[in-house]
Amino acid sequence: MVDAPQKNIAIELIDVERSFGRQQVLKKVNLAVEEGTTTVIVGASGQGKSVILKHMLGLLKPDRGQVLVYGQDLAKLRKSQLKEVRKDYGVLFQNVALFDSMNVFDNVALPLRERTDASEAEIRANVEEKLALMDLEGVNEKYPAQLSGGMKKRVGLARALVMNPRIVFFDEPTTGLDVSKSNEIYRLFHKTQARLKYTAVIVSHDVPKIFKLADHVALISDGVIEGCMSPEEFQLSDNPTIRTFVRETMGPIYCSEEEERFIHEEA
């Protein structure tokens, strides 16, 4: 890009291919995530959204191609170096993956306890701060099984952010939540990103709401990324695959009832 020479690329996928058995899930995936922005990966279920995410996390290795994080190829790193890279990561898993035999406080405190030499008082202050940021007070002693789905997600987000990561990954952050709980998560996302200034990668199919958060939207379809562009461009794109996706997922939502009828008649 000529008009933005100073944009740093945080994560770059170059020609990533990956098969599971005979099924090729990723066929030459190319994607760049700019530092400080929010990139949303959308796509129908089973198209490999989570697989892309797992490649970025280094949990899966590509059959061919490279995954670069700040210029380092994850596949070529040794275990200890990969660990260094992951110190910049925060992850909110699809099923949250809280440690179910620890209470909320210990869950959020775990990265601090294991990765820093902070004293127990410092840890307490930091954890309380993050929990307060998530509007979670008075749940310190509860166990994950005693929390509602929305609260679990918020605890997961607190845990993901407790080390002030540079890149935060969200795998389907609002799956299984009702509309108001989803909005709550988005609000917290906004609030925390404004404060902590992290790069965000969101995998979601909560279209169109997710577009309000996105700086870039990438559609994965049939193992390839169809364009990585701003939400406005995405919605107006000429690319037939993107057009179909936009029509299918969000067409009727933006229409009034009359327009909707009009669309249906046309179709």
Next chain:
Amino acid sequence: MPEQDKASKNPAKWLLGTLAKSLERIGAEGLYYLEQVGRMGIFLFACLLNVVRPPYKLFPIVRQIHFIGYRSIFVILFTGTFTGMVLALQGYYTLRKFGSEGLLGSAVALSLLRELGPVIAALMVVGRAGSAICAEIGIMRNSEQIDALDCMAIDPYKYLMVPKFVAGIVSMPMLTFIFNVAGILGGYLIGVSLLGVPGGSYFQEMYRSVDWADVEMGLVKSLVFGLLIIWICAAKGFFLHLERSGGFGAEGVSRATTSAVVLSSVAILVWDYLISAILL
């Protein structure tokens, strides 16, 4: 059916094909087990490497010793006492045939120290702690908690495995010791109080016949068994997702736990023989 047609036309080719297919199956089976053995080996190496590598954290180890060791004490005392009692009972009637009831103390002590103490104590720990370890780690694997650790740059070997390995190796000899003491006292109870062997000769004979080599053998066995139990049970849970059946869900965990318990029990008895053969 064109394939059958071909087969009937060329029986040699058909025979060769069948042979190749069964060979292929044997090969695949062999590779699967080879892979599993290799994985277990690397797992053990990684765990032991992390045990000796700093930083050392005491508190998680103490917690695991509490779970594996302290909370097994009651069951160990109980089984130990009864093992000693039955040894005294059986031993008494055997020894009486030779008129040497006085040797009862040494018979009980030697069987316990060299053989039954380490083995039965280890089998009890497999049932109590080994199965729990396998299930706990298996569930963590299934619900992506281990992936979560990885992504949080927390080494699951260091965080999950090291405390369990250290606790297993520390607890097992102590539990064996408790088992032996309980057994010897249980033997005393039956032999001396019930069957009328003179109390002095019970301990006197024991003192004369037991030497350091017997204690050492029991110690070596209990250390090896402690390592074996944690190794097999933890690895079975840790590699749940690589099981051939897929290791999915609650059933996957239960299957892995069962096979961990069976495998570690078998391993204990096999290694018991091997250590005895080497040290005797």
